[in-house]
Amino acid sequence: MHTRANLLDAAFAVFAAKGFGRVSIEEVCEAAGYSRGAFYSNFGSLDELFFALYRQRADLIAEQVSAALASDGPGLDVPAAVERVTEVLLLDRDWLLVKTDFLVHAARDPEVARTLLEHRARLRRAIADRLARARGHTALPAVLGDTEEAAHAVVAAYDGVTTQLLLDRDAAGARLWLGQLLTALLTDGSTRQ
Incomplete structure (x- = not known):
């Protein structure tokens, strides 16, 4: 080992x-x-090692997000939850470079794409499960539809911010932008961190 x-x-x-x-x-x-x-x-093979590396880091991110979202009671204090998530998320530039390589590799190989889609589904499930538990206590903006669609939007926001981070190398700014974007996305936009 x-x-x-x-x-x-x-x-x-x-x-x-x-x-x-x-x-x-x-x-x-x-x-x-x-x-x-x-x-x-x-x-x-090198592919198998690459998958293992990706899985290791991707599982860590899913665990970080799940743990950060688990601390509220039945309701969900969106700004506080977003702050916890953005504090723990792995926004390491080297990881983002490797993740981007994996994404490009997956775009060209359906077998690799399945592996990536499985990870992304796990991450979205963790987010959607927490949003579903908060339903009735915390309302999502109607434009997001159900919790599954909201989870897709959260992951898409993360993808966008991390892509920008690769270019400008500003991790502190990326955390701030991600927090603001997710808070606006998951509320009516009037709640500020």
Whole structure:
């Protein structure tokens, strides 16, 4: 397990620096200080390692969001929940570079796309479940439709802000913008953080 974790850490650094399509198994092994044999005893291919890395980080984000949304009672204090979510979300530029590589890879490969869609569905489910539990206590703007549509909108807002973060490299600004955008999206827009 230690070898696998070291390979994942090394791969993350190499993928972030060079891009997924420009990395070889040898480069990952060299960065981790392991042989190809150690690589193949943990992963069948570079794609498998990439999926494992993506899954590891994506699961962390889903857990962070779920935990941040779990602290309210039956109602949902949208500005407070948004603030908690934006504080814990992984807005690491290197992760966003790797995530973007995965997205581009998925756009070209239906099998990879299924993996990405499964993660995004888990994330949306966590958000939609929390919004559904708040129904009756906290109203969503009618334009969002149901909680599933609201969850899609939240993930789309996150995607937009993180894409901008890749370009301007302002993590503090990205957290602020994401908070303002989500608060406006999930309320009538008059509630400010």
